[in-house]
Amino acid sequence: MARTQVGIIGAGPAGLLLSYLLHAEGIDAVVLEARSREYVERRVRAGVCEHPTVELLREIGVGARMDAEGLPHHGFSLRFDGADHRIALTELTGKSIMVYGQQEIVKDLIAAHEAKGHPVEFEVADVELSDVDGERPRVRYRDVDGKPRELQCAVIAGCDGFHGVSRPSAPGLKPIDREYPFAWLGVLARTPPSHEELIYTYHERGFALHSMRSPEVTRLYLQVPQDEKIEEWPDDRIWSELSARLATSDGFSLHEGPILDKSVTPMRSFVAEPMRYGRLFLAGDAAHIVPPTGAKGMNLAVADVRVLSRALVELLRHNRSELAESYSDTCLARVWRAEHFSWSMTSMLHTAPGADDFQRRLQLSQLRYTVSSTAAATSLAENYVGLPFE
The missing domain is CATH 3.50.50.60 (FAD/NAD(P)-binding domain)
Structure with missing residues (x-):
């Protein structure tokens, strides 16, 4: 022993x-x-x-x-209403991720x-x-x-x-515990990121996230139903849905490329x-x-x-x-x-199954307040960059 x-x-x-x-x-x-x-x-x-x-x-x-x-x-974007609204992490907190x-x-x-x-x-x-x-x-x-x-x-x-x-x-x-009534479909793609920072997107079709792992590899996520099967998402469908949710009024262009990995993760x-x-x-x-x-x-x-x-x-x-x-x-x-x-963050950005217009308007109200109030943006930024160790 x-x-x-x-x-x-x-x-x-x-x-x-x-x-x-x-x-x-x-x-x-x-x-x-x-x-x-x-x-x-x-x-x-x-x-x-x-x-x-x-x-x-x-x-x-x-x-x-x-x-x-x-x-x-030094920041990330909340994307809604067809536009980006930057949360300036370093400007608000003096810290970065x-x-x-x-x-x-x-x-x-x-x-x-x-x-x-x-x-x-x-x-x-x-x-x-x-x-x-x-x-x-x-x-x-x-x-x-x-x-x-x-x-x-x-x-x-x-x-x-x-x-x-x-x-x-x-x-x-x-x-x-709490289980959420949706999941994330995550993909790893060999393509340069389409934006220099992370983008958290609220969209009526569901949440989307643009992230990255390197200057050559992009990480992307889509909100999907809780019981979704990965077989239902061929690559063309993934890119089409990402393009629809990440679209902006000023013509944002999503870089596409070979998908290296994809999976569905419960929330x-x-x-x-x-x-x-x-x-x-x-x-x-x-x-x-x-x-x-x-x-x-x-x-x-x-x-x-x-x-x-x-x-x-x-x-x-x-x-x-x-x-x-x-x-x-x-x-x-x-x-x-x-x-x-x-x-x-999850509640503010995801579209719950069966959500009515009242709930969607509450979410948009919270998003608009967060990006227009320095106090609200600072609170979000402080939590996002990580509170100090004790």
């Missing part, structure tokens, strides 16, 4: 960043991941990094490629682990957590060769996402309270999900593990438990602020 101080389940941004922060403080950690390294390095997810996330990655020394290849953005794919952050963190010899085990199977309410929780699993292994830990960090094994291993958590809000059970701590999507409209998912995971890393250093090095005991409450304060922001 092997031993470590912190067993980390999941090699996404949360698990890898937590491991890196702990190793920097002299705390042993082992990361276990069910997928292959190739899979997690190519898994396309979030692309917007909040200001605090960018600053943290720079601070710990893993931000060099992000600064070289990422795309700093960085467009840099989650998979690129994962690549950077894996490379940093490799360079320092920190252990990450890929392609593990049959992961089971036990004794999480005791002093020595255990992780049983099969390694890449199928051999049974057991890892004894002082603490387990569940960073394995919404469908992982960690949250079901914590009995008594209270799930609080939900979910929070599990508390984010801790005994010696098992949940972080990131294992504990909470936000609609992607507010670009908060990965950034919340980063905020979680920043708090958790400090709590575990205090607990395991100094035998002080105050930060560990307050971990859940500390994180949930930020989580619920992000949940509200993401819900409000």
Whole structure:
């Protein structure tokens, strides 16, 4: 049986960043991941990094490629009434965001682990957590060769996402959730972005988002019905619908190109309270999900593990438990602020099935107020660039 101080389940941004922060403080950690390294390095997810996330990655020394290849953005557009209305993030807040794919952050963190010899085990199977309410929780699993292994830990960090094994291993958590009556059809296209910044579009046919991953690759989204099948969306239909929703009165031109990937993602809000059970701590999507409209998912995971890393250093090095005991409450304060922001952006920009003219006029009223009021625009900008860490 092997031993470590912190067993980390999941090699996404949360698990890898937590491991890196702990190793920097002299705390042993082992990361276990069910997928292959190739899979997690190519898994396309979030692309917007909040200001605090960018600053943290720079601070710990893993931000060099992000600064070289990422795309700093100082604003974004709300598009409605056939026109763009820019939210000037930097002018309003003094801060900016960085467009840099989650998979690129994962690549950077894996490379940093490799360079320092920190252990990450890929392609593990049959992961089971036990004794999480005791002093020595255990992780049983099969390694890449199928051999049974057991890892004894002082603490387990569940960073394995919404469908992982960690949250079901914590009995008594209270799930609080909401499902939305629509989904996002997301595409990755090999074509230069059609606009220098993100465009969030309110349209009577449904929401659309123009984003990007690089100067050569564009990320685009369409609101679709909740039960939509990707087979119903050939490439020509996708481009036609995007063109219709993103059209402006001044003749906006959408760049088209080969679609590299497309998928339909359901929309939900979910929070599990508390984010801790005994010696098992949940972080990131294992504990909470936000609609992607507010670009908060990965950034919340980063905020979680920043708090958790400090709590575990205090607990395991100094035998002080105050930060560990307050971990859940500390994180949930930020989580619920992000949940509200993401819900409000979603509600303001999406067309609900069966929505009547009253509801549509309320949405347009809110959009017009947001872009005409400095106070309203500043509030949106402050939340979007990321509230300061505690």
